[in-house]
Amino acid sequence: MGAGAPGGPVPVRPDLQALSGYHSPQLAVAVRLNTNESPEPPPDAWREELRAALADLPLHRYPDREARELRAALAAHHGVTPEEVFCGTGSNEVLQCLLLAYGGPGRTAVTFEPSYAMHRQIGLVTGTALRSVPRGEGFAVDEPAAAAALAESAPSLCFVCSPNNPTGRAEPPEVLAWLLERTPGLLVVDEAYGQFAPSSALELRAAGVAGAERLVVVRTFSKTWAMAGVRLGYLVADPAVVAACELVALPYHLDAITQLAGRLALRYEAEMEERVQRLVAERRRLEAGLARLPVTAWPSDANFVLFRPETRPAREVWEGLLAHSVLVRDTSSWPGLEGCLRVTVGTPEENDRFLAALAEVLVPAS
Numbered sequence: 345m346g347a348g349a350p351g352g353p354v355p356v357r358p359d360l361q362a363l364s365g366y367h368s369p370q371l372a373v374a375v376r377l378n379t380n381e382s383p384e385p386p387p388d389a390w391r392e393e394l395r396a397a398l399a400d401l402p403l404h405r406y407p408d409r410e411a412r413e414l415r416a417a418l419a420a421h422h423g424v425t426p427e428e429v430f431c432g433t434g435s436n437e438v439l440q441c442l443l444l445a446y447g448g449p450g451r452t453a454v455t456f457e458p459s460y461a462m463h464r465q466i467g468l469v470t471g472t473a474l475r476s477v478p479r480g481e482g483f484a485v486d487e488p489a490a491a492a493a494l495a496e497s498a499p500s501l502c503f504v505c506s507p508n509n510p511t512g513r514a515e516p517p518e519v520l521a522w523l524l525e526r527t528p529g530l531l532v533v534d535e536a537y538g539q540f541a542p543s544s545a546l547e548l549r550a551a552g553v554a555g556a557e558r559l560v561v562v563r564t565f566s567k568t569w570a571m572a573g574v575r576l577g578y579l580v581a582d583p584a585v586v587a588a589c590e591l592v593a594l595p596y597h598l599d600a601i602t603q604l605a606g607r608l609a610l611r612y613e614a615e616m617e618e619r620v621q622r623l624v625a626e627r628r629r630l631e632a633g634l635a636r637l638p639v640t641a642w643p644s645d646a647n648f649v650l651f652r653p654e655t656r657p658a659r660e661v662w663e664g665l666l667a668h669s670v671l672v673r674d675t676s677s678w679p680g681l682e683g684c685l686r687v688t689v690g691t692p693e694e695n696d697r698f699l700a701a702l703a704e705v706l707v708p709a710s
């Protein structure tokens with residue numbers, strides 16, 4: 345269908361009508377545990393350095409289109425070359441560049457569901473054919489189903505989220521190597537929560553695994569670096585992949601303030617690691633608290649936990665928590681996650697409030 349009747353609304357692309365709102369509501373609540381952000385702000389010293397450096401930033405000029413200083417700093421951080429690093433406005437933009445460059449009409453992307461919904465959503469927006477493979481027991485990649493889907497669809501991209509949002513587990517390196525061997529295109533490992541996990545696909549790359557030139561690792565500053573408000577993500581991959589992303593990125597897509605903020609943040613790696621350790625300890629406490637309640641919770645290698653209330657429907661529990669001013673993610677309508685909710689690890693006080701509210705919602709005092 346083309347344009348609508350004269351004067352009427354112009355119809356959007358029919359293939360976009362299938363897009364349902366992925367977004368979590370942004371509600372004014374006391375305890376926000378719905379979008380996997382860091383509950384702690386970045387270090388004060390970073391904020392001070394940024395404030396001072398901003399004074400000298402020539403904001404009347406376009407930013408460095410190639411983000412050279414930031415890429416050099418990230419390259420040093422990961423022990424790679426700047427030509428192996430591409431940065432974007434959040435890792436979502438990086439994922440979009442990958443799909444623009446390697447997906448599109450006539451090409452296929454494989455995902456393992458349930459997983460991070462934006463892989464499919466950006467696939468759809470870019471006109472990429474999507475093949476989703478249901479995960480198996482414990483939400484692990486189902487190897488026979490994966491092998492069949494990869495062989496049949498010969499995808500240009502295969503996405504795997506590790507640790508997987510929203511189910512929590514990281515993929516063991518053997519599984520990633522196995523997928524890399526069987527997929528003809530890029531294996532994109534979304535490590536938005538990578539620093540929480542016991543291992544990284546970056547290690548496989550560094551070890552020169554077979555097919556390493558097709559292995560792409562995507563990271564973000566939004567979670568472990570506590571900078572979701574800045575919008576900075578990047579990938580580490582073969583220089584050919586970086587060059588392909590540069591082809592499709594808009595000119596000056598990464599603003600000067602973000603480039604500066606990211607470069608300065610890398611000086612606070614030790615603080616980031618300490619924050620990650622604190623959150624992992626809190627996650628364990630949260631998991632122990634959930635184990636005492638009538639819920640099924642899945643093990644997590646990230647800063648969130650997926651759980652299924654066993655005594656009341658998930659939507660009612662979500663609403664009950666909201667009535668206590670605690671916001672979690674309602675994943676119960678996502679395919680494969682019927683009855684489930686996801687909670688982000690917060691500060692100790694926030695986690696206590698969540699656990700107390702959940703206990704009241706699930707086991708009301710008589």
Ligand code: PMP
Pocket residue numbers: 379380433434435436437460505509534536537563564565566572575576577
């Ligand atoms: N990947 C995963 C797995 C995520 O959970 C998120 C954020 N929810 C992103 C990518 C996008 O993060 P950002 O665009 O903030 O970098």
